[in-house]
Amino acid sequence: MKDVRIVVDVMGGDEEPQVVLDGISAALAADPALTVLAAGPQDIVVPFCDSTDRAEALIAPDVITMEDDPIQAVMTKRKSSIVIGCRAVKKGNADGFFSAGSTGAVTAAGTAYVTPFRYVTAEGERRPIRPCITSTLPNRSGGLTVFCDMGANPDVDPDDMVRFAQMGAAYASCVLGIKNPRIGLMSNGTEDTKGSHFTKECFPLMRQQVKGFAGNCEGSDMVSGNVDVVVTDGFAGNVALKATEGAAKFIMSELKGALMGSLKGKIAAVLLKDELKAIKAKLSGDAKGGAILLGLRGVVLIGHGATSVEAVKNGTLAAAEAVRADLVQNVADSMEGIL
Amino acid sequence: MKDVRIVVDVMGGDEEPQVVLDGISAALAADPALTVLAAGPQDIVVPFCDSTDRAEALIAPDVITMEDDPIQAVMTKRKSSIVIGCRAVKKGNADGFFSAGSTGAVTAAGTAYVTPFRYVTAEGERRPIRPCITSTLPNRSGGLTVFCDMGANPDVDPDDMVRFAQMGAAYASCVLGIKNPRIGLMSNGTEDTKGSHFTKECFPLMRQQVKGFAGNCEGSDMVSGNVDVVVTDGFAGNVALKATEGAAKFIMSELKGALMGSLKGKIAAVLLKDELKAIKAKLSGDAKGGAILLGLRGVVLIGHGATSVEAVKNGTLAAAEAVRADLVQNVADSMEGIL
Structure with a gap:
């Protein structure tokens, strides 16, 4: 398997940074050819990288929150994990970036630093593509x-x-x-x-x-x-x-209520345990980990803000997979005549 | 129970008119104080009303389809079930209207004929409210x-x-x-x-x-x-x-697959039969039948285009219930100072 270096935004998502660190550890354990650059404040990433093989610290003292105005934040918080992560991809220091942080900020930083492909307008002008989450x-x-x-x-x-x-x-x-x-x-x-x-x-x-x-x-x-x-x-x-x-969560919770509400329901729950788990996993964002910011000249994956160890693990692995599959170049190639 | 007269659009919805007629029969059976005015082409509504107690024919030769431009259709197809239904409410010949037809056309006809309440703008001007489906x-x-x-x-x-x-x-x-x-x-x-x-x-x-x-x-x-x-x-x-x-349908179909895929699943399905039916009913538009076009000076209910006998029955009964509860006037009263 090809060696791949992925930056992971340690400050991304609504959970504690420890959730992201645990997700990184899980991804490293699952992919022996993976190196992770953990981007975040020194006191969080350095101790983690010191004690973890194939983890390198990328010091990013600034933090962009979900409340920040995305474009404003990307312009002023130049030492945030999101900006530093995207710049690492641009400079070739990393092959891809994964963040469960502010969607708007990752999009803005990806556009500014990883930069979008250009397409030819009807008037023959070359304009940058607006990246979209896919x-x-x-x-x-x-x-x-x-x-x-x-x-x-x-x-x-x-x-x-x-x-x-x-x-x-x-x-x-x-x-x-x-x-x-x-x-x-x-x-x-x-x-x-x-x-x-x-x-x-x-x-x-x-x-x-x-x-x-x-x-x-x-x-x-x-x-x-x-x-x-x-x-x-x-x-x-x-x-x-x-x-x-929301609808999926609602139904699964109704179903749980129905199963736990009676003895026969409880028996059915035991019989159906694996099947229900499989349906839940199919619908959960955790299984996929992230969505790609299509249109950029590099791999940038965005995870769900409501993240988990499993989601960070899978998002990091998905970023590595996109790099190995040469996804960005393949998509660009199949848009011949447009880009 | 107060006597109520509801117009039902026999040409509404993606199904055959017979589905709507069966829905009307079911509503009449469920509510002995209900009279239904069946609006539609003569050859469909007259034989039905001749053989059904408390059903009166409202002849409407024109048909507004889902493909028609709503405003255009309401202006040109003046003898459609949707226009004639709304006019019956306006003239006091009916207390409410139920249609599973084109949402846009029902909204346009409701606005033109049942007419919206007016509110006072910041500048002190009185403007008609734009009705919304609720x-x-x-x-x-x-x-x-x-x-x-x-x-x-x-x-x-x-x-x-x-x-x-x-x-x-x-x-x-x-x-x-x-x-x-x-x-x-x-x-x-x-x-x-x-x-x-x-x-x-x-x-x-x-x-x-x-x-x-x-x-x-x-x-x-x-x-x-x-x-x-x-x-x-x-x-x-x-x-x-x-x-x-869509999500609800997807999960229920996955669940069905899981239940039917194994012997233990089939046993669980038998145990859970009533509970699964209840969850499905809770999420189905059929149970409610219709959504009200709030802001109009009369009861206009819109059903899902993908209709059923059950949905027409419940939509018709819901319209009657809204009339009996004086819903329109109560909502207007609680908007004192705005209208």
């Missing part, structure tokens, strides 16, 4: 559905949406091996006439420029399998993703 | 969360959002009996700094004008119980609602 959800056809943007850009223009669709399609073909992915534009109905002013502006551009464009789709198509890629802006995308997670 | 979802605290707008208005301005919040709050206190409802603005994170340009414009207005405003909330808060009312525009609202429904 990942997959399991669907009812037994496959995976690519979903972007999951929350990097609350406000975009129709041209950005076309790029998201093209990147999502490239991801579906490179990562999932889907030959002719069907691309859906998230809307408030599947009919061509449905949509907001904004999606109605996107629709004709998608039809012209996106290969495999299948028209409008709905929130339920994130997991239906009717399309291979669901494209939306980062606001609706984040709302839809959290709604999906 | 309903409830079960939450993890064991209660119900009010959700609006579920899809009537894909594009709104911040002032509309303030009105949605105030109507949602009035609904929570009148219908659910919540004394001081907590109102959340749906966003891409709970922090005050999160949001799109649009929600960031709404935020300060909400803080000034909405009693009980609890700041930003997320997609997961539709079912978390952290707030009593979730307010959003009709685009994000529809996407979030369908995402929730």
Whole structure:
């Protein structure tokens, strides 16, 4: 296995830094060709790296919180783990970056330091791509559905949406091996006439420029399998993703209540133990660990703010895997003629 | 029980008109003080009404489809079931209207014919309220969360959002009996700094004008119980609602697969039969039947396009119940000083 160096943001996520450190240890144990650069304040990362093989300290005294204005924070907190992590990727000191910190700040720092690919506009101008958070959800056809943007850009223009669709399609073909992915534009109905002013502006551009464009789709198509890629802006995308997670949590808690409420329920719970665990794992962000910031010239993975040891482990391993699979270059290659 | 007359749109929903007719029969059987005006083409509604007690035919030769442009359709198809249904409510020939047809068309016809309340702007001007689709979802605290707008208005301005919040709050206190409802603005994170340009414009207005405003909330808060009312525009609202429904369907189908995949699963399925049915019913739109178009001077209920006999029955009964509870006037009364 190829040696890979991944920076991990020790200050990322809503949990104590110790959760991230434990996640790093777990990732290192699982991947013997992995080196982790732990980015965070000296008193946290140095003792950890001193006592851990293949862990190097990247001192980052500043901390960007979830409350900070992302762009402002990236500009002023130049010694934060998020900025230092992205700069390490840019300088070639690391192959990839994983953070469960502020999505907005990671996007801003990734854009500023790892830098986006450029595409050619209709007018022949070269413009930087706006990166979008991309990942997959399991669907009812037994496959995976690519979903972007999951929350990097609350406000975009129709041209950005076309790029998201093209990147999502490239991801579906490179990562999932889907030959002719069907691309859906998230809307408030599947009919061509449905949509907001904004999606109605996107629709004709998608039809012209996106290969495999299948028209409008709905929130339920994130997991239906009717399309291979669901494209939306980062606001609706984040709302839809959290709604999906919320619904999953609700049902699992109702189910738990039903199982624990009676003797026969308790017996069923014992019988179903492994199956319920498997369903829970399938839906949990922990299993995947992170979503990639597609459009950047390097691997930047963003984890869920509500993180865990398992999530950090899997996010770090997913970043290493993306590096080994040459994901960034492969996606760029399959966008030939666009970039 | 008070006698109530409800118009039901026989051409509403994605199913055959027969599904709606069967739903009407079921509603009539369940409520002996109910009369239904079945609105639809003569050859469908007349034979049905001839053979059904307490069913009157409202001839509506035009049909508005899901593909039609809503406003255009309401203006040109004046003899559609949706327009004729709303006009019957306006003229006092019926007490309420239920349709599982085009959400946009029902909203447009309701606005044109049933007419909205007016509110007083900051400048002292009286402006019509934009109606919003409002309903409830079960939450993890064991209660119900009010959700609006579920899809009537894909594009709104911040002032509309303030009105949605105030109507949602009035609904929570009148219908659910919540004394001081907590109102959340749906966003891409709970922090005050999160949001799109649009929600960031709404935020300060909400803080000034909405009693009980609890700041930003997320997609997961539709079912978390952290707030009593979730307010959003009709685009994000529809996407979030369908995402929730999609996730629920996905999990129930995974669970079914797990149960049917092994002998012990099949035993568990037998043990859990009633509990699983109860969870499914709790999440199904069928159980509730419809969502109210709040802001209008009459009862207009909108059902899910993917309808069923059970959904039409419950939607019709819910419309009758809203009339008997004087829901419209009670919500208006509790908005004293705003309307």
